[in-house]
Amino acid sequence: MSENALTPxxxxxxxxxxxxxxxxxxxxxxxxxxxxxVAADRCYFCHDAPCMTACPTTIDIPLxxxxxxxxxxxxxxxxxxxQNILGGMCARVCPTETLCEEVxxxxxxxGKPVLIGQLQRYATDVLMATGKHPFARAxxxxxxxxxxxxxxxxxxxxxxxAMLGHDVVVFDGRNKPGGLNEFGIASYKxxxxxxxxxxxxxxxxxxxxxxxxxxLGREVALADLRAAYDAVFLAIGLGGVNALxxxxxxxxxxxxxxxxxxxxxxxxxxxxxxIGRDVVVIGGGMTAVDAAVQAKLLGALNVSLVYRRGRDxxxxxxxxxDLAASKGVRIITNAAPVAVHGNGxxxxxxxxxxxxxxxxxxxxxxxxxxxxxxxxxxxxxxxDLPVLEARKIAVTGPGRTSVERVWxxxxxxxxxxxxxxxxVAEGRDTAIDIHATLVG
Amino acid sequence: xxxxxxxxxGIISPNPFWLASAPPTDKEYNVRRAFExxxxxxxxxxxxxxxxxxxNVNGPRYGAIWGADRRLLGLNNIELITDRxxxxxxxxxxxxxxDWPDRALIASLxxxxxxxxxxxxxxxxxDTGCDGVxxxxxxxxxxxxxxxxxxxxxxxxxxxxVAHWCKKHSDLPVIVKLTPNITDIRKPxxxxxxxxxxxxxxxxxxNSITSVNLDLFAPEPTIDGQxxxxxxxxxxxxxxxxxxxxxxxxxxxxxxxxxxxxxxxTTWRDAAEFMALGAGxxxxxxxxxxxGFKVVQEMISGLSQYMDEKGFTSxxxxxxxxxxxxxxxxxxxxxxxxxxxxxxxxxxKCGRCFAACEDTSHQAISMSQDRVFEVKDDECVACNLCVNxxxxxxxxxxxPMAAGAVDPRTGQVVKEEYANWTTxxxxxxxxxxx
Ligand SMILES: Cc1cc2nc3c(=O)[nH]c(=O)nc-3n(C[C@H](O)[C@H](O)[C@H](O)COP(=O)(O)OP(=O)(O)OC[C@H]3O[C@@H](n4cnc5c(N)ncnc54)[C@H](O)[C@@H]3O)c2cc1C
Ligand SMILES: Cc1cc2nc3c(=O)[nH]c(=O)nc-3n(C[C@H](O)[C@H](O)[C@H](O)COP(=O)(O)O)c2cc1C
Ligand code: SF4
Ligand code: SF4
Ligand code: SF4
Numbered sequence: 029m030s031e032n033a034l035t036p037x038x039x040x041x042x043x044x045x046x047x048x049x050x051x052x053x054x055x056x057x058x059x060x061x062x063x064x065x066v067a068a069d070r071c072y073f074c075h076d077a078p079c080m081t082a083c084p085t086t087i088d089i090p091l092x093x094x095x096x097x098x099x100x101x102x103x104x105x106x107x108x109x110x111q112n113i114l115g116g117m118c119a120r121v122c123p124t125e126t127l128c129e130e131v132x133x134x135x136x137x138x139g140k141p142v143l144i145g146q147l148q149r150y151a152t153d154v155l156m157a158t159g160k161h162p163f164a165r166a167x168x169x170x171x172x173x174x175x176x177x178x179x180x181x182x183x184x185x186x187x188x189x190a191m192l193g194h195d196v197v198v199f200d201g202r203n204k205p206g207g208l209n210e211f212g213i214a215s216y217k218x219x220x221x222x223x224x225x226x227x228x229x230x231x232x233x234x235x236x237x238x239x240x241x242x243x244l245g246r247e248v249a250l251a252d253l254r255a256a257y258d259a260v261f262l263a264i265g266l267g268g269v270n271a272l273x274x275x276x277x278x279x280x281x282x283x284x285x286x287x288x289x290x291x292x293x294x295x296x297x298x299x300x301x302x303i304g305r306d307v308v309v310i311g312g313g314m315t316a317v318d319a320a321v322q323a324k325l326l327g328a329l330n331v332s333l334v335y336r337r338g339r340d341x342x343x344x345x346x347x348x349x350d351l352a353a354s355k356g357v358r359i360i361t362n363a364a365p366v367a368v369h370g371n372g373x374x375x376x377x378x379x380x381x382x383x384x385x386x387x388x389x390x391x392x393x394x395x396x397x398x399x400x401x402x403x404x405x406x407x408x409x410x411x412d413l414p415v416l417e418a419r420k421i422a423v424t425g426p427g428r429t430s431v432e433r434v435w436x437x438x439x440x441x442x443x444x445x446x447x448x449x450x451x452v453a454e455g456r457d458t459a460i461d462i463h464a465t466l467v468g
Numbered sequence: 469x470x471x472x473x474x475x476x477x478g479i480i481s482p483n484p485f486w487l488a489s490a491p492p493t494d495k496e497y498n499v500r501r502a503f504e505x506x507x508x509x510x511x512x513x514x515x516x517x518x519x520x521x522x523x524n525v526n527g528p529r530y531g532a533i534w535g536a537d538r539r540l541l542g543l544n545n546i547e548l549i550t551d552r553x554x555x556x557x558x559x560x561x562x563x564x565x566x567d568w569p570d571r572a573l574i575a576s577l578x579x580x581x582x583x584x585x586x587x588x589x590x591x592x593x594x595d596t597g598c599d600g601v602x603x604x605x606x607x608x609x610x611x612x613x614x615x616x617x618x619x620x621x622x623x624x625x626x627x628x629x630v631a632h633w634c635k636k637h638s639d640l641p642v643i644v645k646l647t648p649n650i651t652d653i654r655k656p657x658x659x660x661x662x663x664x665x666x667x668x669x670x671x672x673x674x675n676s677i678t679s680v681n682l683d684l685f686a687p688e689p690t691i692d693g694q695x696x697x698x699x700x701x702x703x704x705x706x707x708x709x710x711x712x713x714x715x716x717x718x719x720x721x722x723x724x725x726x727x728x729x730x731x732x733x734t735t736w737r738d739a740a741e742f743m744a745l746g747a748g749x750x751x752x753x754x755x756x757x758x759x760g761f762k763v764v765q766e767m768i769s770g771l772s773q774y775m776d777e778k779g780f781t782s783x784x785x786x787x788x789x790x791x792x793x794x795x796x797x798x799x800x801x802x803x804x805x806x807x808x809x810x811x812x813x814x815x816x817k818c819g820r821c822f823a824a825c826e827d828t829s830h831q832a833i834s835m836s837q838d839r840v841f842e843v844k845d846d847e848c849v850a851c852n853l854c855v856n857x858x859x860x861x862x863x864x865x866x867x868p869m870a871a872g873a874v875d876p877r878t879g880q881v882v883k884e885e886y887a888n889w890t891t892x893x894x895x896x897x898x899x900x901x902x
Contacts, residue, residue, distance in 0.1 A: 106769070
């Protein structure tokens with residue numbers, strides 16, 4: 029047990045630098061050449077492959093795996109990136125266990141799918157290590173498109189537009205592009221500054237200007253963009269967070285999981301990042317799991333993840349849940365927060381057990397907590413947006429909004445899962461629709 | 469992306485990957501889908517004479533052998549030429565060629581050995597607009613019993629004669645497809661060339677029995693308790709095909725005769741190997757039958773990447789590049805000395821190299837108490853067996869010894885100069901070194 033393990037409160041340096049480095053290393057270490065060949069060998073090159081259908085960006089998985097097997101990982105990478113320009117990030121963060129790998133026929137045959145995600149990472153790593161960018165721009169069209177938001181949706185859209193010959197300016201409110209790839213994804217899924225490297229690599233296509241610190245509704249207005257550009261793509265993600273609606277929610281020690289994760293992602297020195305001794309995370313999605321796991325990896329003594337419904341209803345996949353459990357996170361289900369106790373700062377948080385229909389049971393319990401992370405969903409922020417539907421921007425077909433020449437995609441648009449890969453697919457498909465509209 | 473355009477005896481196709489004459493090319497439906505998938509050309513399933521078509525068996529016609537994980541390595545078939553009427557095939561060919569003018573479409577033909585039969589069929593196929601004909605002298609079963617297929621291909625005079633008739637009665641380029649079921653593949657190739665053929669293609673399938681049913685005591689595939697030998701193809705036949713292609717490519721009598729390489733082509737690398745040994749293009753059957761038409765996409769991307777890496781701007785720059793390095797055994801340099809070397813970081817200590825070398829080779833690998841395997845340079849003859857049995861690619865390598873070093877096995881200094889068996893002191897028939 030480390031020196032600071034039992035110290036109460038939110039403090040830095042619970043673990044030494046070496047333990048932290050070990051804890052935050054690659055979740056799945058990259059495959060070496062031999063491992064990649066053995067893994068690729070297992071693919072049956074299925075006809076009309078189920079894995080390909082399950083991929084939101086429809087990567088030709090059998091083809092790219094065959095290209096790895098025949099010693100041309102660079103060609104494999106092109107097959108991947110042609111469909112999904114952020115194939116490198118997706119290889120690291122996609123919940124493959126609920127996408128391609130879930131339906132792999134070798135999952136049916138032996139309960140062990142082909143390691144599609146890891147093979148995708150192998151191929152894209154090989155290509156990106158060459159520093160080369162395999163795509164070139166078409167003849168200039170003379171059209172200009174504004175993209176708002178430099179997350180996966182915005183970047184994928186910008187890249188495809190640039191490839192099709194348009195000039196693209198991307199506005200982002202933050203000081204760095206990448207969106208949640210840079211500020212949200214768990215550290216151990218994207219190590220060594222991969223998000224930043226990937227953006228740099230993507231921009232090699234040319235024709236894309238990124239303007240950071242430019243927030244829609246603050247420095248830029250939609251009307252101005254519509255006037256100055258031939259088309260606008262809104263990909264602003266979900267900037268807001270839901271509140272618990274509890275008395276005492278403003279006590280010290282309570283914060284949003286996404287802010288904690290963003291801070292963690294941007295911290296150069298993890299020994300300086302404070303974390304509680306008894307941490308409680310409220311929520312049941314990927315954000316909740318990531319916050320809980322990373323709290324534990326930072327050295328929190330007790331970490332509980334509390335979700336109001338049953339385990340089968342959690343948005344985090346079984347793999348994510350098991351990952352949390354394996355790191356020592358205690359998962360409590362069917363319990364909703366009812367009160368925050370403490371004097372100025374949180375000391376305890378009280379829950380009431382709920383049945384499967386969320387009806388209160390009258391039975392309550394308290395968890396000691398010096399730090400509480402809320403991870404009960406993100407919301408769309410901003411006024412002056414096109415018409416909404418279910419609190420997101422309403423779209424028809426490939427991202428068309430209620431406003432002419434304005435498209436939307438990614439998390440901020442209604443429909444589709446809130447996943448990196450879905451954002452990429454929507455960004456790409458919107459680019460194709462914008463292109464068709466502009467050059468008709 | 470390199471330009472893969474292929475010009476084979478004047479027949480242009482967007483890439484050098486053609487489907488061989490076989491079930492994948494048996495009808496319009498297939499061929500259209502093959503072209504959509506990216507194949508550069510097809511050799512239509514072999515056509516026979518007009519009149520009632522041949523009949524196939526109605527039971528299993530394929531047998532196979534598999535590698536680990538049931539990967540299909542060799543396929544055997546007892547299928548005949550097309551069993552659909554000639555007129556139907558010809559109409560379909562015409563339609564397909566009209567709609568796909570940039571792809572190669574070759575008619576494969578097999579009719580009895582008489583001039584009128586060949587003259588007649590040639591005139592009929594000319595009307596389809598096809599780019600050339602391939603004479604099927606290869607089919608090893610069913611047709612050979614009727615005096616066609618390999619029964620012709622095994623007699624060089626017949627091969628030359630039919631090639632001659634075809635050149636006489638048609639302006640179409642003529643490719644002669646050779647059977648491997650013959651002792652010296654150069655003979656029919658020479659005959660084809662003398663007969664005026666524009667090219668040869670090889671190999672057709674090899675006589676084979678893939679397995680025996682030990683309950684029925686009959687070869688497989690078993691039809692009502694009996695089986696017949698079939699024709700073998702797929703990855704397992706590639707080494708045989710490569711050698712036959714190289715034999716023709718380096719035979720002075722046939723050097724320069726265009727070759728279409730066939731036999732086990734499954735990946736871009738297989739294709740590149742055939743081409744390096746002198747094949748102007750390749751034909752594929754089993755890989756398409758195993759993985760579907762889409763398999764060509766890997767061949768295209770892989771060959772393209774390889775050509776880019778090598779700086780080749782045309783497939784012709786690859787064709788025949790390895791031919792000068794194919795020599796007879798007696799021409800190999802006996803002063804070249806290598807030793808196996810085990811990379812301890814890669815080794816997983818399975819001991820397969822040890823078993824192979826200790827039990828069946830030169831006792832040149834040592835094994836320690838804690839399972840460290842090392843090559844004994846004073847015993848190693850560099851036979852390469854350990855390299856071939858090691859499960860880890862690249863773990864054991866063959867390291868050439870530098871000139872001037874002493875070979876610990878023989879105590880001799882490694883010589884710089886080249887010297888082969890023809891001048892070796894142990895050779896009773898040696899000629900004096902100049
Ligand atoms: C903690 C966490 C972990 C996750 N883990 C995974 C995972 O492992 N796998 C997975 O597939 N998905 C994961 N997701 C979901 C995934 O990150 C998102 O679905 C994806 O990033 C959505 O992409 P996007 O481009 O729509 O939005 P974002 O990535 O949110 O990008 C939006 C961008 O717009 C900018 N922006 C916002 N408002 C404005 C404005 N008004 N003006 C200008 N710019 C603005 C933001 O700064 C940001 O750069 C996770 C999400 C979170 C929160
Ligand atoms: C089922 C089957 C039928 C074939 N029929 C023909 C044929 O009609 N004419 C012909 O020239 N070759 C025929 N072949 C031989 C192929 O064209 C080819 O020469 C051979 O299969 C080797 O190539 P591969 O290893 O790529 O399969 C046939 C092969 C198979 C498997
Ligand atoms: S389902 Fe599995 S085996 Fe089939 S193509 Fe996809 S990865 Fe390969
Ligand atoms: S492959 Fe098709 S035609 Fe052949 S036996 Fe199977 S189902 Fe029948
Ligand atoms: S066969 Fe290869 S892996 Fe096995 S012991 Fe020998 S060198 Fe090592």
